Amino acid sequence: MKKNMIMLAALLIGLCGCGANKAEETPAPVEEKTAETAEQTEETADAEKKALLVYFSRAGENWEVGVVEKGNTRIAAEYIAETCGADTFEIVPVNPYPSDYMETVNIADEEKKSGARPEISDTVTDWESYDTIILGYPIWHGDLPMIVYNFLESYDFSGKMVYPFVTHGGSGLAGTPERIRSTAAGADVKDGLALTGKTIQNDFDSVKADIDTWLADNGLVK
Numbered sequence: 001m002k003k004n005m006i007m008l009a010a011l012l013i014g015l016c017g018c019g020a021n022k023a024e025e026t027p028a029p030v031e032e033k034t035a036e037t038a039e040q041t042e043e044t045a046d047a048e049k050k051a052l053l054v055y056f057s058r059a060g061e062n063w064e065v066g067v068v069e070k071g072n073t074r075i076a077a078e079y080i081a082e083t084c085g086a087d088t089f090e091i092v093p094v095n096p097y098p099s100d101y102m103e104t105v106n107i108a109d110e111e112k113k114s115g116a117r118p119e120i121s122d123t124v125t126d127w128e129s130y131d132t133i134i135l136g137y138p139i140w141h142g143d144l145p146m147i148v149y150n151f152l153e154s155y156d157f158s159g160k161m162v163y164p165f166v167t168h169g170g171s172g173l174a175g176t177p178e179r180i181r182s183t184a185a186g187a188d189v190k191d192g193l194a195l196t197g198k199t200i201q202n203d204f205d206s207v208k209a210d211i212d213t214w215l216a217d218n219g220l221v222k
């Protein structure tokens with residue numbers, strides 16, 4: 001009899017336990033909902049991410065291309081901005097560079113030697129709203145043009161992802177992503193893309209293919 005009573009008590013406890021488990025299981029859908037909500041929040045945040053394409057480029061006489069109406073970097077920049085759906089900002093110097101190639105080479109050489117920071121004629125509106133900066137520039141004397149350093153030093157890059165692309169006459173990236181890393185504190189600077197100016201002017205279809213691959217690899221296609 002005593003044994004039966006113990007078994008009955010155990011059964012009752014077991015039944016109560018089941019009830020308790022059921023009660024504990026009730027929040028399960030809430031957990032699911034929370035996960036769903038987190039996913040939705042992430043999606044909303046993704047939708048709010050904005051890309052700004054910043055570039056510096058110079059028209060006129062240039063290396064291996066003769067006199068051009070549109071600078072090499074600008075041609076690439078326009079295509080990239082369109083493909084990514086990015087806003088654009090052109091770094092326009094207050095004092096424009098001459099159309100003559102050798103004159104520009106000499107000015108740029110002086111600027112590099114003196115560590116000049118040529119003035120930029122405009123500022124970016126709503127800088128905080130961008131988390132992705134696609135930065136295009138020509139290689140000048142194996143480096144970024146000094147005006148691009150001015151740009152990098154003028155804005156707070158913390159938390160920004162920076163995707164550099166360069167146009168050049170043979171130097172490639174010339175280690176410039178590394179220089180951007182040390183100048184734009186707090187930026188996550190990705191590996192860059194290098195395009196030759198001559199190919200941009202003469203065979204843009206092959207350049208498009210390189211750009212498309214780079215954008216896709218970096219998840220930058222809209």
Ligand SMILES: Cc1cc2nc3c(=O)[nH]c(=O)nc-3n(C[C@H](O)[C@H](O)[C@H](O)COP(=O)(O)O)c2cc1C
Binds near residue numbers: 059074105139
């Ligand atoms: C002042 C100056 C310096 C240059 N220095 C280099 C260089 O060191 N290495 C290189 O590969 N190309 C050099 N170039 C060629 C440019 O990088 C190339 O033509 C570039 O595509 C120009 O871009 P843009 O037309 O957008 O200004 C130089 C051009 C200029 C005007």
